[in-house]
Amino acid sequence: MEQVWKDRENLNKNEIAKLEKDGLAIIDELPQLAKKSFEDIAWDDVERLKWAGIYAQRPKNGLFLIRIKLPSGQLNSKQAKVIAQLAKQYGKNEIQITIRQCIQIHNITLADAIAIRKAIAEVGLTSVGGCGDVPRNILGNPLMGIDPEELFDTSNLVNEAVEFLTGNPEYSNLPRKFKLSISANPHDVGFAGINDCAFVPAVKTSHGETVDGFHVYVGGGLSRDPHLAVKLDFFVKPEETLDFIKTVITIFRDYGFREKRTHCRLKHLVDAWGKEKLQEEILKAMPDLEKGGRDYARKWTYGRFHGFHKQKQDGLYYAGLNVISGMMSADALEQVALLSEKYGDGQLRTTNSQCLLVINLPKEHLKDFEKACPLSLKPDYLRGYGASCTGNKYCNFAPIDTKYYLKALYDYLGERHDFKAPFRINVTGCTHQCAHAAIADLGLVGGKMKKNGVMVDAFTLSIGGALGKEAQFGYTLKGRYSFEEVQKIADLLIADFLTHKASTESYAH
Numbered sequence: 001m002e003q004v005w006k007d008r009e010n011l012n013k014n015e016i017a018k019l020e021k022d023g024l025a026i027i028d029e030l031p032q033l034a035k036k037s038f039e040d041i042a043w044d045d046v047e048r049l050k051w052a053g054i055y056a057q058r059p060k061n062g063l064f065l066i067r068i069k070l071p072s073g074q075l076n077s078k079q080a081k082v083i084a085q086l087a088k089q090y091g092k093n094e095i096q097i098t099i100r101q102c103i104q105i106h107n108i109t110l111a112d113a114i115a116i117r118k119a120i121a122e123v124g125l126t127s128v129g130g131c132g133d134v135p136r137n138i139l140g141n142p143l144m145g146i147d148p149e150e151l152f153d154t155s156n157l158v159n160e161a162v163e164f165l166t167g168n169p170e171y172s173n174l175p176r177k178f179k180l181s182i183s184a185n186p187h188d189v190g191f192a193g194i195n196d197c198a199f200v201p202a203v204k205t206s207h208g209e210t211v212d213g214f215h216v217y218v219g220g221g222l223s224r225d226p227h228l229a230v231k232l233d234f235f236v237k238p239e240e241t242l243d244f245i246k247t248v249i250t251i252f253r254d255y256g257f258r259e260k261r262t263h264c265r266l267k268h269l270v271d272a273w274g275k276e277k278l279q280e281e282i283l284k285a286m287p288d289l290e291k292g293g294r295d296y297a298r299k300w301t302y303g304r305f306h307g308f309h310k311q312k313q314d315g316l317y318y319a320g321l322n323v324i325s326g327m328m329s330a331d332a333l334e335q336v337a338l339l340s341e342k343y344g345d346g347q348l349r350t351t352n353s354q355c356l357l358v359i360n361l362p363k364e365h366l367k368d369f370e371k372a373c374p375l376s377l378k379p380d381y382l383r384g385y386g387a388s389c390t391g392n393k394y395c396n397f398a399p400i401d402t403k404y405y406l407k408a409l410y411d412y413l414g415e416r417h418d419f420k421a422p423f424r425i426n427v428t429g430c431t432h433q434c435a436h437a438a439i440a441d442l443g444l445v446g447g448k449m450k451k452n453g454v455m456v457d458a459f460t461l462s463i464g465g466a467l468g469k470e471a472q473f474g475y476t477l478k479g480r481y482s483f484e485e486v487q488k489i490a491d492l493l494i495a496d497f498l499t500h501k502a503s504t505e506s507y508a509h
């Protein structure tokens, strides 16, 4: 690969480290690294571990997390049982479903990571590209193939892209991570607005014939500089999807910024170039791309699927199970996997709302399944719709315990109000926004502030964020607030809203 950026000036230190040694090289070096104490592992090697999906966790004392990729949330019971077994053996019986449909095991050593990687490979899974400046886990419709509302089945397209991108040395040195989303579901379950490149369903009629395909959004992302993705003018046919991905990712690789680390995502290139220039570049590689078409979009459903729902296959249902903040025990995952075998065909899915689905359940087994399931299918309108990031239990960036505060808000607000519709509270530990505060009804970003001379946990607040057809980031309130103040503000906002809202009005619109 010609590294067209390597002679640029002012490359940041991550770029210099990547030019010295490719991130993927770490995979072969794992056995050697595992013999060293954490203090003896060089900073750039700790960084490169991300390419293997391994992340140094808080506090930096030699323990790591491993992120297992599940493209579009695909998971079978054999894989789930292996993951559960590994989490019991190495990860304190705990697993985390992430906002990109991956599963993490925490509290592991590098020697454990080697064993885990070997065991998951035997059931067709990998952690390669779970983190790092590479294409990340492909987000998608967790219902693909069974979704009565999807425009078409995206399974083959997702799996083709996974095959092409995973561990591909052509794309192992991007300016930053690259987040791809592919979904043909009309309810924006792929969260198009906050991905680097997102395919959403669209139809086009020409010469009396209607063709199914995609519209594409680019340059979305949250973090400290949130951008809603920009919609391109193209109509991409399903068979053009992989070429389109290759084209966008190659442009990002070759022209993306590599100077200031906080200014390297695709969103910054899209900002600098503008949509027209980007489209011109894409057309150089794909001159036959068509334009136009109509969105196939309906109301955003927050990526939530609680309860039983009919599939497109006659007589079969899927079950949407709630996992609060994505944290569950390995025992519970194993139990759900066994139930999926007993009552279905052993197929599960993870969602980007950090929940779990069991699919292909015949109608006659639904009651028994629900009775035996360790997770709720009918969470309330608070607990079924909020999110929190890893927080200061494991994350080096986190100044606060996000999960504690989310639960405290659930308890406080749940006692005071009668919620008759989802109210989405997202508590994220820092401005990286892993828990998507900017698209929540009430978003909290954690920090610290001085109050009466002492440092206390503090929050910035945003309200009214959403994705889908009416995507907008939440309105950010001025200042920082203590948790007691957050409770009072939330209380007042909700009371006012519930009093004055129109019958069909959601919190965002």
Ligand code: SF4
Residues within 6 Å of the ligand: 389, 390, 391, 392, 395, 396, 397, 398, 399, 428, 429, 430, 431, 432, 433, 434, 435
């Ligand atoms: Fe860590 Fe910040 Fe992400 Fe939370 S939002 S997991 S604190 S990086």
